Amino acid sequence: MASRAKATILDIARQAGVSKSTVSLVLQGSGLIRPETALKVRKAIEDVGYVYNRGAANLRKAHSNVIGMVINDLTNPFFAELAVGMERVFQSAGVVPFIANTAENPVRQEEVLKSLMEQGVAGLVVSPARGTTPGAFRRVEAAGVPVVFVMRRLPESRIPVITPDNHRGAYLATAHLIGKGHRRLAFFGGSSDLVVYHERLGGFREACEALGIAPADRLVFEGETSRKGGIACLETALAMAAPPTAALCFNDAVAFGVLLALRKRGLEPGADFAVVGFDDVAEAEHYMPALTSVSVNTAGLGERAAHVVLKMIQSRTTRAEDHIGAVNLVVRESCGPDRKEHGCAGMGDAA
């Protein structure tokens, strides 16, 4: 059944008794071919066990149907969700996206981009690795390949960005905590080499200022954007003379870490210490306690990013508008009941 050397359209042509051009037309679904001929060809294709050689085809055709998705951390469920959102769109557009993971490593990212370019991708959706250098996308841009960034942006870049409204999300969350009666607030996790960090922290600060929290009562703890980072932040914060009573976390992973660390110390998340996450990953809803979080509509952002890159490819441009996605605060249990003044644990039930 399996012939050794791989079959080409010439083999098919011979088998079907037509010319290679005819075979090519059939492969492309051209209507110029008489149905019976097409059928004969299709049978031959089966018989010889043909696999289309896209590399050869791309030599002549303008561009391929391959799109690259470059993700900074696939083991982070948030980015996995994002990737899956994009995938859905690409799939229904008839393109197969190839996913590459950079593991938050700029060098790896460079390699991955190079490889994707060499495959002749038609476009790229990238969530850049932390520490990406300003020039990292120079070659991609020079080659005229459409790129869109998702979730993260580079400080100076002209590349279009699809991102949630981080500032507003953080503002909403912070305002909610203040509304609950908290007066000493912390921002946990993240580091200043991420543009997103500044956006979220900015929202936090603005809410504190607008709603009358003294600068001395807002505490910022940088840290890893992971469970571990959250644990560390909480430890540091609770070791203070006057610890905060609530925290907005850079993302849900950090928040999960905080919940965990609270439990470990025998504190009740929500009642003893309020925590709010960011991103609203699927797990947030099912956590114990369920995590209050800023929903960014992850899948929606992914879909949007995919649509934008598809449109860019189609209209052969390398420019597009940025998109700032709407956010909203999903209140669950982790931010606890309303807080009665400065007592240590509130007892009220809800607002």
Added chain:
Amino acid sequence: MASRAKATILDIARQAGVSKSTVSLVLQGSGLIRPETALKVRKAIEDVGYVYNRGAANLRKAHSNVIGMVINDLTNPFFAELAVGMERVFQSAGVVPFIANTAENPVRQEEVLKSLMEQGVAGLVVSPARGTTPGAFRRVEAAGVPVVFVMRRLPESRIPVITPDNHRGAYLATAHLIGKGHRRLAFFGGSSDLVVYHERLGGFREACEALGIAPADRLVFEGETSRKGGIACLETALAMAAPPTAALCFNDAVAFGVLLALRKRGLEPGADFAVVGFDDVAEAEHYMPALTSVSVNTAGLGERAAHVVLKMIQSRTTRAEDHIGAVNLVVRESCGPDRKEHGCAGMGDAA
């Protein structure tokens, strides 16, 4: 800086004042070229903004350096971990793997495989989607492309498989529960269209038989292999006249669901109902309570799979030995303290 039409080695040749053959040799790092010539060429490459066209190259070369990883569900952290384990190996072998997600959909899998083949992959590592038909890999095999399955196998296939020792893992976990004093045991989640399911369930059954659990006291609940599935299984089980007191779950996701559902009912996982997971994902250790689970060395399996496919490619064979990875039970809190006879909740502290 960016010329419109993309540069080829001919442009480089012109720029550097050498022949295209020389450029080609430089690109391949051949030692036949005089160092100063090579330098001149490399400079020209930079100047014209050249991107290597791997498609064109593959037309002449035997096979590409692309390897495909086909994953059934990337949003499942377990498979994400697995993918990352493979990636590490491929990376250090100088190949860039492209990851494709099938979302547990055989039709999607078919498309993805087709696309990967068309790109001319040198090899494939696949964790087949549930419901994959027996013939799904016929064309891949016919084309002589090395494939290895990881974690899952197809009933009849000759394709090599890398998988943990599911039977033994389930046996160990079940024996542990019985050792704790449980006499009415359940197996939660999974469905019989997965070979893994039968392996794990087999281990469960064998342990029950060997250690004197009456057939009537071992309960099997099929269900989704997700948190939701776990929740559903627990609900059904507890609704029984004589409910089980412990469960071995098909995987950690199911186990997490069970822990959640227990809490929702006001039951204390471990003390009131023992649960053991399977796979030992990173999260298991950090859960509340920490989940007892069968560790399968996820990353190690991924690495092994990657090595096997690399070796197959290198030795141009399509055969390899199966590999059954060692497992071990990681005991944490979710299986609770030793159980004193048939009381409803144990009070002892540890063994």
Added chain:
DNA sequence: CCTATTAAATGGAACGTTCCAATAAATCAA
């Protein structure tokens, strides 16, 4: 029946690489 028109099928020249065989230049042996 001949010519115009339409429909279907085809040959051949690209596309950007690799690699073999061949050439040119440099070095060496005598």
Added chain:
DNA sequence: TTGATTTATTGGAACGTTCCATTTAATAGG
């Protein structure tokens, strides 16, 4: 000096497609 050998470089024929320009066959118009 001359031929043999080694070292660098090069032209050209593939590789498997697409697509333009043609050819061939079928149909219609008069």
